Amino acid sequence: MVKIAVKNLFKVFGDDPRKGLEMIKSGKTKEEIYEQEKLTVGVQDATFDINKGEIFVVMGLSGSGKSTLVRMLNRLIEPTAGEVLVDGENVLTMNRAELVDFRRSKTSMVFQSFALMPHRTVIDNAAFGLELSGADKAKRYERCATALKQVGLEGWENAYPNQLSGGMQQRVGLARGLAVDPDIMLMDEAFSALDPLIRTEMQDELLKIQDHDERTIVFISHDLDEALRIGDRIAIMEGGRVVQVGTPEEILQNPADEYVRAFFRGVDPTGVIAAGDIARDSQPTVVWHTPQGSIRATLELLNTRDMEFAYVLDSEKRYYGIVSTDTLREALERGSTKINDAFITEAQAVQVTESLQDILPDVASRTWPIPVVDENNVYKGVVSKNRFLRTLQRAGDGTHFETQESQANPQPEQEPAHA
Amino acid sequence: MLDFDKQYIPLDNWINDFIDWLVAGYRWFFQGIKWPVEFTLTGIEHGLVAIHPLIVIAFFTLVAWRLSGVKLSIFTLVTLVFIGLLGLWQATMITLAMVLCAVVFCTVVGIPLGILAGRSNRFDSALRPVLDAMQTTPAFVYLVPIVMLFSIGNVAGVLATIVFALPPIIRLTSLGIRQVHPELVEAALAFGATNWQVLRKVQIPLALPTIMAGLNQTIMMALSMVVIAALIGAGGLGAPVIRGLNSLDIGLATIGGLSIVLVAIVLDRITQSLGKTKQNN
Ligand SMILES: Nc1ncnc2c1ncn2[C@@H]1O[C@H](COP(=O)(O)OP(=O)(O)OP(=O)(O)O)[C@@H](O)[C@H]1O
Ligand SMILES: [Mg+2]
Numbered sequence: 001m002v003k004i005a006v007k008n009l010f011k012v013f014g015d016d017p018r019k020g021l022e023m024i025k026s027g028k029t030k031e032e033i034y035e036q037e038k039l040t041v042g043v044q045d046a047t048f049d050i051n052k053g054e055i056f057v058v059m060g061l062s063g064s065g066k067s068t069l070v071r072m073l074n075r076l077i078e079p080t081a082g083e084v085l086v087d088g089e090n091v092l093t094m095n096r097a098e099l100v101d102f103r104r105s106k107t108s109m110v111f112q113s114f115a116l117m118p119h120r121t122v123i124d125n126a127a128f129g130l131e132l133s134g135a136d137k138a139k140r141y142e143r144c145a146t147a148l149k150q151v152g153l154e155g156w157e158n159a160y161p162n163q164l165s166g167g168m169q170q171r172v173g174l175a176r177g178l179a180v181d182p183d184i185m186l187m188d189e190a191f192s193a194l195d196p197l198i199r200t201e202m203q204d205e206l207l208k209i210q211d212h213d214e215r216t217i218v219f220i221s222h223d224l225d226e227a228l229r230i231g232d233r234i235a236i237m238e239g240g241r242v243v244q245v246g247t248p249e250e251i252l253q254n255p256a257d258e259y260v261r262a263f264f265r266g267v268d269p270t271g272v273i274a275a276g277d278i279a280r281d282s283q284p285t286v287v288w289h290t291p292q293g294s295i296r297a298t299l300e301l302l303n304t305r306d307m308e309f310a311y312v313l314d315s316e317k318r319y320y321g322i323v324s325t326d327t328l329r330e331a332l333e334r335g336s337t338k339i340n341d342a343f344i345t346e347a348q349a350v351q352v353t354e355s356l357q358d359i360l361p362d363v364a365s366r367t368w369p370i371p372v373v374d375e376n377n378v379y380k381g382v383v384s385k386n387r388f389l390r391t392l393q394r395a396g397d398g399t400h401f402e403t404q405e406s407q408a409n410p411q412p413e414q415e416p417a418h419a
Numbered sequence: 420m421l422d423f424d425k426q427y428i429p430l431d432n433w434i435n436d437f438i439d440w441l442v443a444g445y446r447w448f449f450q451g452i453k454w455p456v457e458f459t460l461t462g463i464e465h466g467l468v469a470i471h472p473l474i475v476i477a478f479f480t481l482v483a484w485r486l487s488g489v490k491l492s493i494f495t496l497v498t499l500v501f502i503g504l505l506g507l508w509q510a511t512m513i514t515l516a517m518v519l520c521a522v523v524f525c526t527v528v529g530i531p532l533g534i535l536a537g538r539s540n541r542f543d544s545a546l547r548p549v550l551d552a553m554q555t556t557p558a559f560v561y562l563v564p565i566v567m568l569f570s571i572g573n574v575a576g577v578l579a580t581i582v583f584a585l586p587p588i589i590r591l592t593s594l595g596i597r598q599v600h601p602e603l604v605e606a607a608l609a610f611g612a613t614n615w616q617v618l619r620k621v622q623i624p625l626a627l628p629t630i631m632a633g634l635n636q637t638i639m640m641a642l643s644m645v646v647i648a649a650l651i652g653a654g655g656l657g658a659p660v661i662r663g664l665n666s667l668d669i670g671l672a673t674i675g676g677l678s679i680v681l682v683a684i685v686l687d688r689i690t691q692s693l694g695k696t697k698q699n700n
Contacts, residue, residue, distance in 0.1 A: 076609055104611030115606035119624045129610040131620075180610065 003184065003216040004050040004073065009082030011068050011240075014039035017080040030239050042068035044240040046082070053214040055206075057227040060237030066220045069237065070186050073218065074107045075099060086184070104133040108177040112189035114169045116161040122172050123148065123157040129180035147179040148172075150209055167198035174202075178209065188220045195380055196352075197281050199223075203230050223277065236260050275359050276352025278391050279372040279381030285311045288320055288339060295339050299328040309368045311379060312339060319371055319379040322347040349373040352380055356388065363388045438567045449568055456581075457574045459523060464516035464573075472508055476500065479685070487692035494688075498681045507656060507678050514655035514682065517573060517648065518641045521580040525588050525637045528581075530630065533592025534618065537626070543593060550586040558583055558647045566651050576644075576653025584640040591633025595626025628695075635690040642683045646676075656682070 012020035012033075020039035023032070030041040043065040050056045058066050071077040073084055075091060084091040086106060094102060108129060116125050124131075126147055127140040135143075148154060151171040161169050170190065177185050191199045207230060210217065221227050227234050228248050235245045236259070244256035255261040284307055286293045298310050302325050312320045321343035331342035349371040350359045362370050369382035421427075442449065467475065476499045484492035502511050536543040562579055569575045599622050607621045623630075649657025656679045663672025 074609060076605055100611045100613055102611075103609060107609070109606065109609035111602055111606060113600075113602050115600070115602040117603060117606075117621060117625075128607070128620075132607075132610055132612050132616055176610075186609075 001052045002049045003052040003087065004218070005083070005085040005088075006049070006073075007047050007083040007085070009046040009069070009072060009084065010044055010080045011042035011065075011072060011077060012039050012080045013042055021080055041240045042077075043072065043079075046242045048235055048242055048245045050216060050218060051233075052216055054232040055210065055217045055219055055230050057219045057221055057231035057234045058237060059221055059224070059227045059234055061222065064237040065240040066222075066237055067188055068240075069242075070188055070218055070220050073184075073186060074103055074109070104129065104180070106182060107184045107186060108180050108182040110170070110173045110177045110185065110187040110190040112192050114161070114166075114173045114193070116169055116172055116176075118161055121158050121160060122153060122164070122175075125161065125172050126175040126179050128176055133180075143181075144175065144179045147175040150178060151175045151205060167194055167202065170194060170202060171205075174206070178213075182215065184216045184218065186218050189222065190219070191226065192221070192223065195374075196276055196279050197381055199226070200229075206230060225277065274352060275350050275354045275356070275370075275372045275383055276374070276380055278356075278387055279352070279383055280387060281381045282384065283307070283309060283311055283369055283382050285313050285379065286339075288312050288314050290315075293339055295323075295328050295331055295337060295342055298323060298339060298342075299325065299332070302328070311371055311382070312343070313379050317379050318377045319349050319373045322368055322371065324368065344368070347371075349377070349379075350383075351375065356391065359383065360388075442568065452578070453569055453574055456520065456524065456577055460516060460520040460573060460577055463519050464513060467512040467516050468509060472499075472503055475512070476503075479689075483685070483689055486689055491685075491688050491692070495685050498685055502678050502681060505674050505678065507659065507674065510654065510656045510658060510675070511678060511682060513573070514642075514645050514657070514679070517577050517580065517645070517653065517655055518638065518686075521577050521584055521641045521644075522634070522638055524577075524581050525585045525641070526634065529585050529588035529633075529637070530592050533589040533630070533633070534596055534623075536589065536593035537596025537622070538618075546589070550589060553582055554586045558644065562647070562651055571652035573653045573655075575651050576648030576655075579648055579651065580641050580644040583644050584637045587636035587640060588630070588633040591636065592626065592630050595629030595633075596622050598629065599625045631690070631693055634693075635687065638686050638690055639683065642679065642686065645679055 010021055010024070011017075012024075014020060014037065016037070017039065019037060020033050020041060023037070023039075024041065024044055028036075030044070033039050033041055046069060058069060060066050068077055072079045073086075073091070075084075075094075079092060082092070086102070091099070091102060117128065120128070123141060123144050126144040130140040130143060145154075145157075148157065151174050153168065153171050153175060156164065156168070161172065164172065170193075173190070177187075191202045194202060203226060206217075219230065231248060233245060233247050234251055236243050236251065236256075238259045244251055244260050246254075251260060284301060284305060286298050286301065293312065302308065302310055309322055309324050311322055314320060321340065323339060323342040324344060327342040327344055331339075334341070336342075346366070347368065348362065350362060350373070352372055352374050359370060363383060363385055369384035369387075371382050372380045374380055476496060479499060480492045480496045483495040499511075502508060532546065536546050558579060561582060565575050565579050565582075569578055603621055603625070604617055607617045612620065645653075645655055645657040646660050647657070649655065649661045656675050659675035660672045660679075663669065663675060
């Protein structure tokens with residue numbers, strides 16, 4: 001059943017959008033229109049349906065018009081031309097009062113920057129939508145308690161947003177979106193600002209919530225992994241156009257044009273995907289200066305888990321080094337007790353922002369999964385050879401589609417080089 | 420031959436005629452400005468003068484204690500008692516009444532204007548040159564038309580003070596509204612906020628610390644007008660300063676000036692901590 005029908009939707013930014021519209025219709029390209037009239041074509045001629053209860057992912061490169069498109073669905077951005085039908089009703093012909101009512105009752109939104117009100121507590125942020133429509137306090141708090149519980153924020157009701165981590169803040173954003181019990185949730189790169197580990201966690205959370213609520217979710221993303229992981233169907237945007245809509249398999253097996261193919265294959269995926277995008281927390285970590293971080297305890301840990309390497313962090317999760325069963329044993333034989341005596345001397349971390357190309361030499365030449373750190377040297381996970389190759393494979397070969405392994409999977413990735 | 424001992428262009432007479440015509444023809448307009456100011460001013464003034472000084476002192480000390488702490492409340496207590504002992508209690512209350520009255524009107528007029536300017540670029544760019552002119556024109560220049568239109572006295576003094584002290588609260592209110600992150604406004608709209616709700620639930624609360632800073636500046640500027648207002652016959656702490664200067668009574672001028680500075684410090688600290696407590700919430 002169709003929930004949202006988008007028909008010939010256009011958005012031209014600038015002083016005289018009508019003129020831009022005519023130019024598009026007379027066959028001028030986006031670039032020509034900008035050169036000649038300084039008008040920016042945000043979205044052109046988008047037509048597609050979104051079904052009730054599905055997660056519809058809109059993907060595209062930066063500037064392709066994803067945010068513009070999703071904001072036209074609830075008219076945060078006023079379309080230049082076209083139709084948006086929600087349950088058969090045209091959103092674009094609604095007057096102010098009808099629009100306010102539509103936004104309160106049918107839709108909610110989750111933002112990339114979280115957009116929480118810093119002067120409100122967690123529960124008052126979550127209750128914001130209900131408060132706007134005039135629900136009384138008792139009812140508001142009751143509903144929000146449920147929403148906060150759904151996203152795992154029980155007990156944080158009276159905290160302020162700046163007391164929470166990024167992941168928790170976005171949980172509040174999600175709770176705010178859920179509390180109004182909307183038919184439709186619009187999520188504009190909702191998880192893009194989060195660390196890779198937290199991001200997968202939030203995706204799982206969303207899928208779990210979606211399991212029993214069956215909302216219609218329009219999810220903007222520029223992350224291929226994310227789109228494949230959560231999308232029931234995916235729309236690909238390029239330069240303001242929707243170039244293909246389909247299930248992940250359909251798109252992978254039958255890319256509509258070169259752009260889509262390139263998007264999925266990546267002309268050179270190693271240059272586009274960053275280390276942080278594929279880092280996974282699959283390896284054991286130990287905290288230095290704690291009893292668990294002693295040489296003996298670490299060796300014990302690795303032996304019981306039948307793993308070879310452990311990643312040594314401090315209490316702030318900053319990366320210090322890697323130890324292996326071999327180096328630990330050697331250090332023990334030398335009679336040393338400090339774990340840094342067992343560090344693998346050649347081990348080096350890479351930055352989250354480094355591309356696959358940059359980290360390829362490291363990944364290829366080392367036997368251990370390469371640790372990934374952010375600019376503050378905080379550990380974000382590892383890139384193993386296996387993971388690296390699979391990313392390349394999926395990106396390089398459009399027909400080869402694997403479902404993502406779940407983050408909850410306790411089985412660590414095996415190193416093919418060691419097998 | 421030109422004889423410069425004679426006046427060929429009687430501009431002064433023309434202006435007087437023009438003012439007479441203005442005052443006669445638009446009496447309702449100037450009365451409309453004057454009346455509410457006069458009403459408020461006399462209300463506050465009578466109140467402050469009538470209340471027993473000890474109650475006033477206790478009140479300010481308590482406010483200082485609540486908003487800031489023991490240190491400021493002791494300072495306030497000592498300052499007010501000291502001013503009383505100097506024999507300037509009544510003058511201080513008149514000054515306080517004039518400042519309060521000016522600040523009330525600046526707030527009532529300034530915050531809405533600031534909100535409008537914060538939400539509309541058109542209005543902001545129209546208002547900006549007016550505010551610039553109000554702030555850069557030396558007060559003496561507009562004392563003349565004010566006296567012509569409203570004659571002399573406390574009310575004229577308050578009106579001059581309002582002109583001078585109004586810009587900061589408008590500017591800072593506008594700034595505060597503009598500083599609110601656009602995505603917060605967008606989020607509010609996405610959840611179905613009306614314009615009024617965006618203003619009341621997002622923009623004003625987030626702009627409040629900045630608005631408070633504007634209020635503080637407005638109060639300080641109002642106080643800085645005390646002496647100038649005394650030039651056009653306003654009473655209060657400015658009066659002993661002017662009188663002292665005219666009669667070369669340096670002592671009188673000094674205690675007047677000193678009291679102004681002390682009152683300024685007390686009001687500054689109190690309003691600053693007002694902004695801070697709001698911010699902490
Ligand atoms: N308010 C605006 N005024 C003028 N141009 C705009 C405006 N908003 C967006 N654009 C332009 O419209 C185009 C599409 O922008 P949009 O933000 O929708 O892209 P996006 O796909 O969401 O990109 P990103 O991944 O960077 O968020 C861009 O060229 C952008 O510069
Ligand atoms: Mg965007």
